[in-house]
Amino acid sequence: MTPEDEKLVALARVARGRIAAVQGAAVRDETGRSYAGVTIDLPSLRIDALAFAVASAFAAGARGFEAAVVVGPGTPDLTAVSDVGGPGIPVWHCDSKGEVIAELRS
Secondary structure: OOHHHHHHHHHHHHHHHHHOOOOEEEEEEOOOOEEEEEOEEEOOEEEOHHHHHHHHHHHOOOOOEEEEEEEOOOOOOOHHHHHHHOOOOEEEEEOOOOOEEEEEEO
């Protein structure tokens, strides 16, 4: 994990902590811009943290990813990362302290 990847961990942890979400996530697009997302679980809207971060990036014009991070319990769904970034994007799954649980690939 590079220093830039560690920044994604910090961004995901802060986003998660802000609303005490189950998961926080962050992605870095092909130009180096970062986007965060959190798990949303409302009666009328449910979205996974990584999908939220991917949707934010895509809405801002991202067409690929360099890396992604998910902080929190549960197995990350990598489908959205693959849809935009293609196969092989590194996705780090971290615990609430930011320690890497697993390195996955889209």
